[in-house]
Amino acid sequence: MKLSRQFPMNALRVFEAAARLLSFTKAGEELGLTQTAVSYQIKLLEDTIGEPLFLRRPRQVSLTDAGERLAPKISEAFETISDAIASTRHQSDGTLIIHTTATFASRWLAHHIGTFQLENPQIAVRMETSQETIDFSKTEADVAIRSSKSGQWPGLRSHFMMKSHFTPMLNPKLAESVGGIREPADLLKVRIIDASDPWWVLWFEAAGLPGIDLEGRPTSRFGGIQAFEAAAAIAGHGVAILKPEFYADDVALGRLYQPFDLLASDGSDYWLAYPESRRNAPKIRAFREFMRKMMPTFQD
């Protein structure tokens, strides 16, 4: 059975307005309905309650005892409801939930999000990190930052942010200790941090040394989590293959050294994504603008 049959919610809403204004016509105007519609809805409500709520006097309706009793409570309830909805909307507008990779979070977002906060003091930011691509219908998130080849997901709008290229990096002291790294092959003099990382193969190929076998060489494994590999490299445990954009600071501080300009890529890029349907939510709009400003390669 239809819900409206059991409990005519809309009729209640109409009643509330009519009781407040003591006029069906005015209530109609307020709600964007015709007088006919109001009359119909009121009758519907009276039928389901089983009590007349209005006395139809010429040129004016007035409430019956029953209507008089009902009206204030209904008004109160509607106030509760609209307050609740408004505050839900408002509060949710006030928190931006960003899902991102751990690396992007620690290497880029952590450094720049302060600017966003400064510019949008009314928006709280919650950052969540995860390796897998999240599903917006299953995870609570407003935007996601992901690396992916196409950056196209059904139902999502996405913006290209930056190329995901990489190059070897190591502690400058470690480089010195092996007499400097002058050509790619010199890298093999030091421990390869996570030789199982597929990026190595790609980079050596780009460097003109295809088919290099890193298997069996001294290595350390970190499960492909770049932030850990970087930390190891900074500590001088070996050479890691990293995204230079993320480690410019460490290079500047002399904690990391990038021996070659050569960058390789696996074709994946960094994308910002969010549900198409929410593209106009203020907080999402604000974050998009922020990214556009902070990241030269950001694209609409």
Place this chain on the structure above:
Amino acid sequence: MKLSRQFPMNALRVFEAAARLLSFTKAGEELGLTQTAVSYQIKLLEDTIGEPLFLRRPRQVSLTDAGERLAPKISEAFETISDAIASTRHQSDGTLIIHTTATFASRWLAHHIGTFQLENPQIAVRMETSQETIDFSKTEADVAIRSSKSGQWPGLRSHFMMKSHFTPMLNPKLAESVGGIREPADLLKVRIIDASDPWWVLWFEAAGLPGIDLEGRPTSRFGGIQAFEAAAAIAGHGVAILKPEFYADDVALGRLYQPFDLLASDGSDYWLAYPESRRNAPKIRAFREFMRKMMPTFQD
């Protein structure tokens, strides 16, 4: 524009159930809808609020922060509403508003309504008297007692209660003072209380004295309000033409004397009427049963 468009009330109702049960399917069962319908309504609500309210996890949905915040307020509002409606229904059920003629009220109802109250202690009775036939859509009333020839009104259900017949009555002492009233013509020896009352002509006709001219005779006028005429007759001011059913008490007490058994009628009868649509309201049903019991001539 449709109201449901601006503010999906029904969707809120569905949301309330879904949030409480944390299941679209169960909510559907509770509301008598399919799971599909629930899914549809929730999506509708999410679209208008602009925030996802549920996380769709396999085999279970859960509330988002926004949903979590919204749910208790909505529940509260609905509780307010249903309480309000229930109490309106209940309280209105608890008061029976009877519109009646002054005469019927004072002469019959006043004597019997106590029994009704005793049998229906939960129903308060409010009596209103008026000479005109009331319009249930313009006047607050549950039932009306009226004298009328046909007893048929559009939209109303009506029950025949009693014939509206009448006969002359006077104070027994007054009758003695003129040597007794033995035949109709003897009535002319005393003052006629409200000779303008058309009932007199009818009664004299029935008594075999048609065309009697009461004009110019001593009289007292009370605007056709029987209760006043009766009071005057009891006080010994003259002879009034009254409904004997209403004055049985006064006859028994010796305050009034009915000289003839002959009753005349103008064709009007007493009817109980109420809106057809409300025939099953408990209080109306109770009053109908009461009348059936107390008034031998009452008809369904």
Place this chain on the structure above:
DNA sequence: TTCATGGATAAGTTCTCTTGATCCGTACAG
């Protein structure tokens, strides 16, 4: 692996609700 559970989706159907036209009764102005 298969089954059961719970939700999403698509397409079709029902029927609520809205609209627009018209009528009626009263109040108020002239």
Place this chain on the structure above:
DNA sequence: CTGTACGGATCAAGAGAACTTATCCATGAA
């Protein structure tokens, strides 16, 4: 006291919302 404006009721017709049926998909359990 008459004409006009106001406010509501009623009716028929049509739009579109709400709901259903059928089907699919993903996951957790057996």
